[in-house]
Amino acid sequence: xxxxxxxxxxxxxxxxxxxxxxxxxxxxxxxxxxxxxxxxxxxxxxxxxxxxxxxxxxxxxxxxxxxxxxxxxxxxxxxxxxxxxxxxxxxxxxxxxxxxxxxxxxxxxxxxxxxxxxxxxxxxxxxxxxxxxxxxxxxxxxxx
Numbered sequence: 001x002x003x004x005x006x007x008x009x010x011x012x013x014x015x016x017x018x019x020x021x022x023x024x025x026x027x028x029x030x031x032x033x034x035x036x037x038x039x040x041x042x043x044x045x046x047x048x049x050x051x052x053x054x055x056x057x058x059x060x061x062x063x064x065x066x067x068x069x070x071x072x073x074x075x076x077x078x079x080x081x082x083x084x085x086x087x088x089x090x091x092x093x094x095x096x097x098x099x100x101x102x103x104x105x106x107x108x109x110x111x112x113x114x115x116x117x118x119x120x121x122x123x124x125x126x127x128x129x130x131x132x133x134x135x136x137x138x139x140x141x142x143x144x
Contacts, residue, residue: 015092018085021065027058031067034081
């Protein structure tokens, strides 16, 4: 049995659980609120048009994913953001950033090739005079 593979599989299972928890917009908003500090369920419920039991279910999903921890303080049960699983998810996503940056660079090169050299004495375009200021970046594509 390959223990390295088992550890990697466990990490992937955790990553799947984290992404599943992050898939819900209410849970993402709860995490954003907890980034400002610990809060009880009533405080977390306030901005949403959902019941307190529904927020408690969201908190349970976040806790099972390791994204929050919960502690008792007097009579209140406080939720606390646990950032490590978010770091792991970010690291996993970062591996693909280089791939997309290289793909954008190839697209930029292709666009330069397709545009060819600008005609002498002209505006460089037969499409209404808009040369995009020499920018070959695809419109609407974010490079960073």
